[in-house]
Amino acid sequence: MFTPIKALSLLAVSAALSACAPTTTAMIGGANAGNGGLMPSQRLSVAQPSASATAMSLRMTSPTISNGTALPMANVGSGNGCTGMNVSPALSWGGAPDGTMSYVLTMYDPDAPTGSGFWHWSVYNIPASVTTLAEGAGSAGGTLPAGAMQLNNDGGGLGYTGACPPVGDRAHRYVITLYALSKTITLPGGATPAYLGFNLNGATLAKTSLTAFYGR
Structure with missing residues (x-):
């Protein structure tokens, strides 16, 4: 039986996993439009002059x-x-x-x-x-x-x-x-x-x- 206590436990585990996951932000339009909509984690990042x-x-x-x-x-x-x-x-x-x-x-x-x-x-x-x-x-x-x-x-x-x-x-x-x-x-x-x-x-x-x- 799926009790409220079990539901709360699952939510706690989910929150903990989310806190450990890397943050990514979708590239939409603007200067990033030519990147094919790739996420930052999918692109090679090379240091550029400031x-x-x-x-x-x-x-x-x-x-x-x-x-x-x-x-x-x-x-x-x-x-x-x-x-x-x-x-x-x-x-x-x-x-x-x-x-x-x-x-x-x-x-x-x-x-x-x-x-x-x-x-x-x-x-x-x-x-x-x-x-x-x-x-x-x-x-x-x-x-x-x-x-x-x-x-x-x-x-x-x-x-x-x-x-x-x-x-x-x-x-x-x-x-x-x-x-x-x-x-x-x-x-x-x-x-x-x-x-x-x-x-x-x-x-x-x-x-x-x-x-x-x-x-x-």
Whole structure:
């Protein structure tokens, strides 16, 4: 016979189990609409730079590139029909937040017809004391600051490779981004720029970008 005492006991057990269960909240609309309605417990959670990371005073300039303007021919690739000089741009920066231990610099074309964009340049472990890269520092024969390391670009060569979009494409974007990090980074041999990008998660204190355009 199901007595009131038994009913109370079942309710007590149910309450205890509920208190121990993980809490999940359904994703409905808004910024989470593209996640397929997955619950937080069903998605891989990766640490991201805080929202304040882009609101810091970190700033970057170039004597030859202004944000939103054409990429100079000096920074355009040579070969494959491109007639630039294939030289990495001169850059300078300041305003890094307290705790900055190193910098990472990348140049990325999100419009390349590859399905994953095209990494033109990736430099990591730039010392925190460094605030400039000379023109050509990332090109063949160039000199990087002591301690700084480069990865292969998506063309397969070490260091910088200039813009060279397909003929007839609308002008591509070339996004040069500087990251101020709370640590230096150790990467395995053969690491890709995408792998470097993954290692920026959780270590980025601030970042700033310049975007230039080039088409042919």
